[in-house]
Amino acid sequence: MYGSRQAGARASVVMAGAALLxxxxxxxxxxxxxxxGSGAKVTQxxxxxxxxxxxxxxxxxAQVATYVKAGKDDDAEQIRKIAQQPxxxxxxxxxxxxxxxxxxxxxxxxxxxxxxxxxNIPHRDCGQFSQGGAADGNAYRTWIEGVAKGIGxxxxxxxxxxxxxxxxxxxxxxxxxxxxxxxxxxGAIGELKALKNTKVYVDAGNAGWGHPDQIFEPxxxxxxxxxxGFSVNVSNFYSTKxxxxxxxxxxxxxxxxxxxxxxxxxxxxxxxxxxxxxNWCNPPGRALGETPTTxxxxxxxxxxxxxxxxxxxxxxxxxxxxxxxxxxxYALKLAKATE
Numbered sequence: 001m002y003g004s005r006q007a008g009a010r011a012s013v014v015m016a017g018a019a020l021l022x023x024x025x026x027x028x029x030x031x032x033x034x035x036x037g038s039g040a041k042v043t044q045x046x047x048x049x050x051x052x053x054x055x056x057x058x059x060x061x062a063q064v065a066t067y068v069k070a071g072k073d074d075d076a077e078q079i080r081k082i083a084q085q086p087x088x089x090x091x092x093x094x095x096x097x098x099x100x101x102x103x104x105x106x107x108x109x110x111x112x113x114x115x116x117x118x119x120n121i122p123h124r125d126c127g128q129f130s131q132g133g134a135a136d137g138n139a140y141r142t143w144i145e146g147v148a149k150g151i152g153x154x155x156x157x158x159x160x161x162x163x164x165x166x167x168x169x170x171x172x173x174x175x176x177x178x179x180x181x182x183x184x185x186x187g188a189i190g191e192l193k194a195l196k197n198t199k200v201y202v203d204a205g206n207a208g209w210g211h212p213d214q215i216f217e218p219x220x221x222x223x224x225x226x227x228x229g230f231s232v233n234v235s236n237f238y239s240t241k242x243x244x245x246x247x248x249x250x251x252x253x254x255x256x257x258x259x260x261x262x263x264x265x266x267x268x269x270x271x272x273x274x275x276x277x278x279n280w281c282n283p284p285g286r287a288l289g290e291t292p293t294t295x296x297x298x299x300x301x302x303x304x305x306x307x308x309x310x311x312x313x314x315x316x317x318x319x320x321x322x323x324x325x326x327x328x329x330y331a332l333k334l335a336k337a338t339e
Contacts, residue, residue, distance in 0.1 A: 113155040
């Protein structure tokens with residue numbers, strides 16, 4: 001039974017700092033560099049354990065600066081727990097080449113790898129909070145080409161289409177769109193893997209939705225063989241332990257492919273205090289999980305990543321704003337709940 005319905009968390013929203021990024025207004029971003037103008041003093045993490053780029057102009061960094069200006073130093077320090085970590089940059093539908101270039105150039109300048117999330121498949125999210133996506137298959141192919149041009153030879157780790165395969169398995173996406181979606185995913189993997197320094201992880205659900213037996217063949221039909229691996233727990237809350245167990249079972253069925261885990265909000269595990277269909281949507285009492293790193297608890301796990309940006313809403317539930325919009329109050333609660 002499919003109970004997570006987590007896709008509402010992943011709106012492709014261009015964050016407030018994107019305009020600065022696209023204008024090339026980032027700091028050089030070495031290990032000790034800071035974005036002093038923001039007041040957030042965001043630095044890069046040590047490259048040997050965390051080679052991913054920290055965006056010094058993200059929503060969390062802006063919130064730190066706001067709290068500092070207001071004299072709310074304790075709250076600023078809490079939000080800094082988010083601002084100081086690399087998170088996924090969700091590429092929007094309108095300017096994929098420009099955005100991908102901006103993020104990867106800024107990351108390369110800091111001697112880090114950009115984490116990009118591609119979430120624009122046609123008929124996305126089955127009409128839920130993050131419904132939408134490209135108008136049709138040809139529009140999606142053009143969009144992917146734009147992303148690839150923007151990345152070029154610069155290092156990038158790409159999370160490809162959260163929920164796209166899962167929604168085929170659970171029949172949330174109508175049967176008439178299945179063949180096209182497999183073709184689009186396979187084409188996207190091919191386009192991106194033709195690049196010199198791009199890693200691609202195809203999304204493969206989470207530990208709570210069902211069993212790996214249900215999704216391994218669809219992943220194969222989507223072209224997982226040509227990808228670097230798969231991603232699990234994107235925008236969800238399942239524990240790292242459970243995510244590793246799920247990923248390892250699935251890996252056995254897809255040629256031993258490695259995987260990455262979204263640990264952004266799984267510090268307290270999944271919420272079970274409400275209706276099953278809404279336990280994924282802005283659940284209370286959650287906490288930040290393990291910080292991003294390539295030094296993980298299992299050799300099959302390539303990295304812990306913060307794919308979902310903590311503090312951005314899952315959708316208009318429990319008092320939250322639209323999916324993908326920054327929600328300072330929720331971000332503060334996540335941070336405060338984290339040891």
